[in-house]
Each structure stands twice: as C-alpha cells, then as structure tokens.
Amino acid sequence: MPPDRKQAPSSPPPIFDEHTAVMVDERVTLVNIAFRMLGCAHEAEDVVQEAFARWFALSDEARREIRSPAAWLVRVTCRICLDQLGSARARRERYVGDWLPEPLPDDSRWASTGRNRAGDPAERATLDDSVSMGVLVMLESVTPAERVAFILHDVFDLPHTEIAGIVGRTAESSRQLAASARRHLRSDRRRAVTAHQHRGIVSAFKNACEQGDLDTLISLLDPQVIVRADGGGKATAARRAILGAGKTARYFLGLLRNRFAQELTEENVNGCPGLVSHVGGEVNGTVAFAVRGGLITQIWVIVNPDKLHAWKEPGL
Numbered sequence: 001m002p003p004d005r006k007q008a009p010s011s012p013p014p015i016f017d018e019h020t021a022v023m024v025d026e027r028v029t030l031v032n033i034a035f036r037m038l039g040c041a042h043e044a045e046d047v048v049q050e051a052f053a054r055w056f057a058l059s060d061e062a063r064r065e066i067r068s069p070a071a072w073l074v075r076v077t078c079r080i081c082l083d084q085l086g087s088a089r090a091r092r093e094r095y096v097g098d099w100l101p102e103p104l105p106d107d108s109r110w111a112s113t114g115r116n117r118a119g120d121p122a123e124r125a126t127l128d129d130s131v132s133m134g135v136l137v138m139l140e141s142v143t144p145a146e147r148v149a150f151i152l153h154d155v156f157d158l159p160h161t162e163i164a165g166i167v168g169r170t171a172e173s174s175r176q177l178a179a180s181a182r183r184h185l186r187s188d189r190r191r192a193v194t195a196h197q198h199r200g201i202v203s204a205f206k207n208a209c210e211q212g213d214l215d216t217l218i219s220l221l222d223p224q225v226i227v228r229a230d231g232g233g234k235a236t237a238a239r240r241a242i243l244g245a246g247k248t249a250r251y252f253l254g255l256l257r258n259r260f261a262q263e264l265t266e267e268n269v270n271g272c273p274g275l276v277s278h279v280g281g282e283v284n285g286t287v288a289f290a291v292r293g294g295l296i297t298q299i300w301v302i303v304n305p306d307k308l309h310a311w312k313e314p315g316l
Contacts, residue, residue: 026070027052028109029156030077036151037081038088039101039136041310047084051076071162078148078166085144096233098241100300101136102307103286106268130155133270133288133300135185142181149174150181198291199266199273205289205296206264206275209256214249221245222295232304235284248299276311277303283311 027048034044051073055063066072092099129135130151139147145167152158152166153174160174167174193201201220208217225248231237242251256262263278269288277285286308290298302308 026073030073031109033074033151033156034077034081035102036130036136036139036155037078037147038084039140040307041102041104043084047077047080050080074152074158075166078152082144082148082167085147096231097237097239098228098230099232100228100230100302100307101133101140101270102310103133103269103274103288103300103302104131104271105311106271107310129271131270132272133274134272134290134298136270137298137300138184139181142184143177145169146177146181149177150185153178154182193291193294195273197294198289201291201294201296202273202275202289203266206266209252210264212253214253217249217252218245220296221248222292222297225296225299227251227299227301229301230304230307232306234305235303237301237303283308286311 030048030051031044034047035041038044038047054076055069055073058066063069139150142150148167149160149163152163153160160171160178163174163178164171167177169177205217205220207213208220223245224243225245227238227242227248229237229239229242231239238251242248256264261279262284264275265278266273267276268274269276269286272288274289275287276283277287284305285301285303288300288302289296
C-alpha cells in the first residue's frame, strides 16, 4: 500500500486584498481623527471598527471599484462621527455632572499625521495642540460640521474639496466652517504662555497644594478662574463649575487633604503640563490647566474611572 499522505489543509479565503492591506495601515490615522471629533478613545475605536465592518460588507467587485480605500474609509469614519456628534448633546444632558473629553497620557499613538504645509500659518492650528484639553473643550462649543471641517483641514491636511463631500456642503462652505471653528480657537488662546512657563505655574500650583499655602495658590489663579470636574457619577466630583480664585483654591486644598495617601505627579495631560493623582500606586484622576497671561484661567479635573484606562494600561 502506498504510504499515507497527509492532506495539506485547505487555505482559508484571503481576508485582505491589496487595497485592504493599504487601508489597514491607515487605522491609526482613522482612530486619531475619530478621537479628535468625539473626545473619547473607546468611542473612536468603535467608530473605526464600524467603518471597517462596512468595508468588509462590500462585495469584492464594489471594493475593486474604490480607487482609494483609505480616502473611502476616512469619509465613512467621519460620517459615522457626524451621526454620533448629532446625538451627543442629548446623551450628555443625561450625564451626571460635567462631561469632559478623555485625558490622554503622552503616547505617540495620538500624534496627528497632518503635514506642515506652506502657506499662512494663521490658517492652521498648531498640530501639537490638537488633542489638548483646551482645544477639545473648545470643539464642544462648535457645530458638528464645523468640528469636522476644522479637524480634517487644520489638523489632517485634507483639502476642502474632499471635506465638502463629507459634510455635504460646497468647498467654499467647508472653508467657512473651518474658519468659524478657528475663530473660536483663536479667542481661547489669547495671552497663551510658553510650555516652559505653563510647566512652571503647574509646578507652583502643585507645591502650594501640598504645602497648604492658600495665599500662594490664590496668587496663581485668575480672579475669574473656572474649574470643571468630570466624575460621571462614578467618582466624587463637583457637579457644577467652581468659579473664582478663592473658591478654587479652597476646593483644591480640601480635595488634596481629603484624599488619603494621595500623591500628585507632574505629567503631561493631553500634551500639556498637568497633574496626575495616584492612590495606592494607581491613577485615580488627572488635572489639566489653561494658563493665560501668567495665570491659571481654567482647570479640568477628570476622575471618572471609565476615562482613565489609557493611564492604567499604557500602550494598549
């Protein structure tokens, strides 16, 4: 009898075609776009997953007819984000306390892939600032279409001719949408300090908190400083904004004093100097700052554990 021959296992049908392989390489960019639009990492991941699902739902013939899978996927991702942004306001009205964008540690995954272009620098936001808490909070105040046009053009360098098809407007209208969002950003960044000055003020704030120095703490704060805290109903946090230097200073002194064995470290939060709170070796909160004219004008405290996964599981 002839020797037994092992039958080679049949190869599974290919999952990726040539265009799909190129598209998968764009995944990091897609997640970055979605995060800047939604302000939430897991929602951004879900959006990109849905966009991929729609790609694979196409027939082989339909996929072959798409000249640029990457551009197709950007359009689909942005349209899903637009749908989510349209319903976000209603969802956030049910949110317990203030809703704030998710804080991010320093991580190359969140670096924008936009390229510096020649032209008027006033037309572009600083790319390094595109995930800062100040920019993300500002983007909450513009319309979804303005947010999409601004992010795609100013951060990711897409031309308005392409953005127009995503937002359902003309190229000129898309240009106006981005300009409107840009005006909001400019007004928010007046009297901004350098990164070195920002870090020095955050360091002084931390030291004053640790030493219980009320007078020094007040001296670092703008008289009209605003504090917003996000606990999401899952961690103790102020449910209304805290206004004024005196109230803010007393709030932070009490917050630090009431946290057993709390340690504050100076770390970048969304690319800007901030503070991270640790209890028992685990991150339990982040503090981000806006500094204008040498004084702290806004403070964002995030203690909702659902928004701190990136700090507890770095690199995931």
